[in-house]
Amino acid sequence: MGFEVAAVRARFPALADGRAWLDGAAGTQVPESVIDAVTDVYRSGLGNQGAAFATSHRLGGLVADARRAVADLVGAPDPAGVVFGPSTTALTYRFAGALAAGWRPGDEVVLTELDHEANVGPWARAAERAGAVVRMAPLDRLSGTLRTETVAGLLNHRTRLVAVTAASNLLGTMPDVPAIAAAAREVGAVTYVDGAHHCPHAVVDLPALGADLYVTSAYKWYGPHLAAVVAREPGLLDGLAVDNLRPVTGTARFELGTNPFPALAGVAAAVDHLAGLVEGPGARRERLARSMAGVVRHERGLAGALLAGLRDVPGLSFLPGWEEPAGRRAPTVSFRLAGWSPAELAGELDRAGVNAWHGTAYALGAAEALGIAGSGGAVRASVNLYNDSSDVSRLVEAVRKCATGRGPG
Incomplete structure (x- = not known):
């Protein structure tokens, strides 16, 4: 069982600004309730x-x-x-x-x-x-x-x-x-x-x-x-x-x-x-397990689409971990683009209406081990339950334009 993402999105007032909120790993938006x-x-x-x-x-x-x-x-x-x-x-x-x-x-x-x-x-x-x-x-x-x-x-x-x-x-x-x-x-x-x-x-x-x-x-x-x-x-x-x-x-x-x-x-x-994302009976713990299973399926699908869309972008490289099976990773994708600093690329994504994080995300040990701590870290896109396919498509298209020398504007 799943949930209707359009109905879920309608519960989050912040999403009315029309942007693609792909920065949930740094903090999510809150529903009206x-x-x-x-x-x-x-x-x-x-x-x-x-x-x-x-x-x-x-x-x-x-x-x-x-x-x-x-x-x-x-x-x-x-x-x-x-x-x-x-x-x-x-x-x-x-x-x-x-x-x-x-x-x-x-x-x-x-x-x-x-x-x-x-x-x-x-x-x-x-x-x-x-x-x-x-x-x-x-x-x-x-x-x-x-x-x-x-x-x-x-x-x-x-x-x-x-x-x-x-x-x-x-x-x-x-x-x-x-x-x-x-x-x-x-x-x-x-x-x-x-x-x-x-x-x-x-x-x-x-x-x-x-x-x-x-x-x-x-x-x-x-x-x-x-x-x-x-x-x-x-x-x-x-x-x-x-x-x-x-x-x-x-x-x-x-x-x-x-x-x-x-x-x-x-x-x-x-x-x-x-607990109320997926309809059904039961105590709150039972309803949470059912709803969160639906969240996991939804997010994995979007993360898979995000990875697929970015894989053939010229000059783009993922940080290690992206090839792990979906069950062994969170729906989070970090990457770098040749010729762009992570801060510059995140700025271009902002101008395209995409919220994405950049830097080391306070994971200093991992960033240092991978040799990116001193060069700006990476751009990170994190999928959450209120994201949909249009959010993913907007990010992929904006990164592709940057890779081919065209700004998102």
């Missing part, structure tokens, strides 16, 4: 949790609803394992500090070249402060993949943490996270998985994925600028000491200050939006 949910909180009155009056109870309910929504989205067994924060970067620094409190000199952490810097820098700095050793798993330069055996070969009884992405936001490739998590578990290491570019493009099943901690950003799946770390087993959080005020207990210990109630309402609305 999310906008309404956020503004309704402001209209209904604000306060704080813990008071006796009705507004306080309502706001506390928003927090609980948001935890349940994210747990359903990623298939987590218990909403008590959902921790909110302003961004994946902020939350990763928070958890790096908490986990590193138990590290000792000589302990080891395993990071990867494939990861966004947000899943590298916080751990590297925490390891440095603790006297722990950082071991970096290299990506395969030819295929753009992170091989399981490469990561597993770095693990030993001193390994305390494995931080790995579930999908590269630059190359699109998806490591075998279940296998990596299983290898980490064998040596007693915690697995922290960056799902920021994975969650919008997959039917996420946290127990099957095997990650101990999974971080995701709502603004990558049509919600507000808010992020969440989800623990596969909430008991893992109980054993972590974090700085907070004395009255704060439970999961809220990881969340500093007053909750952003309007944004949390938007998070729940975004999950409900995803």
Whole structure:
């Protein structure tokens, strides 16, 4: 079963500008239902949790609803394992500090070249402060993949943490996270998985994925600028000491200050939006699995058309990873064009009405490994559920005009 993309597009006010929004890996647009949910909180009155009056109870309910929504989205067994924060970067620094409190000199952490810097820098700095050793798993330069055996070969009884992405936001490739998590578990290491570019493009099943901690950003799946770390087993959080005020207990210990109630309402609305893309009965988790399966099929079709359209453009070269099977990559395509810097090409695409990212996308390890960090990175086009074939055609035609010496105008 699928969904009618024209009907879905009509729910997103930003798309009315007529542009091809192919920059979702940097942040997606939001549907009207999310906008309404956020503004309704402001209209209904604000306060704080813990008071006796009705507004306080309502706001506390928003927090609980948001935890349940994210747990359903990623298939987590218990909403008590959902921790909110302003961004994946902020939350990763928070958890790096908490986990590193138990590290000792000589302990080891395993990071990867494939990861966004947000899943590298916080751990590297925490390891440095603790006297722990950082071991970096290299990506395969030819295929753009992170091989399981490469990561597993770095693990030993001193390994305390494995931080790995579930999908590269630059190359699109998806490591075998279940296998990596299983290898980490064998040596007693915690697995922290960056799902920021994975969650919008997959039917996420946290127990099957095997990650101990999974971080995701709502603004990558049509919600507000808010992020969440989800623990596969909430008991893992109980054993972590974090700085907070004395009255704060439970999961809220990881969340500093007053909750952003309007944004949390938007998070729940975004999950409900995803759950309703494909019609059918069932609890929200069941509906999410059905809808996200439809999203995956739709996005893979568009990404395949995008790759096919760009393959024969003179002077165009893809970054490694584009030849991976559709099931092993996100619908993200990064490329360079001879004679054009990525910034120049992105500028021409802008003039053609196409939003596409350029640069390293903060995936510094991958960009450095591929030798493009110092030359502008690449142009990245990322397909999302609200994109259609006309978006793909417009980008392909604009790039083709640039390749043949004609500007899109």
